[in-house]
Amino acid sequence: MKLQIALDTVSMQQAVNIIKKVHKYIDIVEVGTPMIIDFGMEAVKIIKKTFPDILVLADTKIMDAGEYEAKMVFEAKADIVTVMGITHVETILGVVKAASEVNKMVLADMMCVKNLEERAKRLVEIGVDYICVHTAVDVQATENPYDELARIQKTVGSKRCAIAGGITIDSINKVVDYKPEIVIVGGGITGQKNKKEVAATFRQKLDIYG
Numbered sequence: 001m002k003l004q005i006a007l008d009t010v011s012m013q014q015a016v017n018i019i020k021k022v023h024k025y026i027d028i029v030e031v032g033t034p035m036i037i038d039f040g041m042e043a044v045k046i047i048k049k050t051f052p053d054i055l056v057l058a059d060t061k062i063m064d065a066g067e068y069e070a071k072m073v074f075e076a077k078a079d080i081v082t083v084m085g086i087t088h089v090e091t092i093l094g095v096v097k098a099a100s101e102v103n104k105m106v107l108a109d110m111m112c113v114k115n116l117e118e119r120a121k122r123l124v125e126i127g128v129d130y131i132c133v134h135t136a137v138d139v140q141a142t143e144n145p146y147d148e149l150a151r152i153q154k155t156v157g158s159k160r161c162a163i164a165g166g167i168t169i170d171s172i173n174k175v176v177d178y179k180p181e182i183v184i185v186g187g188g189i190t191g192q193k194n195k196k197e198v199a200a201t202f203r204q205k206l207d208i209y210g
């Protein structure tokens with residue numbers, strides 16, 4: 001299982017400082033959507049240049065103009081781009097095309113997708129690498145992604161699964177049994193005082209389950 005830290009509401013300097021602290025415990029740095037709105041692809045470029053050994057995911061949440069937008073993301077040297085799983089197949093195919101031309105990866109965010117299993121199967125068929133169940137920040141007070149993880153793991157298998165949305169040290173035990181390939185944690189690390197220790201604990205928990 002890979003641990004992805006999501007950097008959302010931080011400055012560039014804060015992002016670099018956080019990555020330095022948690023570097024040895026994480027596999028992927030997510031340049032979160034708010035960071036992209038704030039700093040554009042410059043954020044991706046700086047983070048990849050500063051930490052070339054870590055995979056960088058740009059959480060662009062592409063909804064339209066798939067090939068065009070994904071190309072920009074890969075030109076900035078991201079390793080993984082995100083597209084909304086609910087959008088047009090044509091858009092997703094464009095993102096997959098841009099990724100395959102440079103040997104990079106695509107994660108589909110399944111937020112708001114109702115026909116989860118059917119859609120996940122279709123997305124894998126057309127070349128999406130990861131299917132991410134995701135509870136939006138705005139509904140995390142009443143919803144969580146754990147039931148959807150079980151459904152999606154059964155449908156596409158652990159290696160294609162990713163999960164995000166309010167995961168903390170207290171809730172990680174609900175995730176590890178399903179062995180999703182990517183576990184995405186934002187506030188569960190970045191919002192904590194002792195970020196390094198918390199990241200180390202996440203790492204330990206993921207490594208126990210393989």
Ligand SMILES: O=C(CO)[C@H](O)[C@H](O)COP(=O)(O)O
Nearest residue numbers: 006164165166167185186187
């Ligand atoms: O994509 C996001 C919001 O749309 C976040 O990056 C993702 O939800 C992880 O952050 P958190 O663990 O704080 O929910």
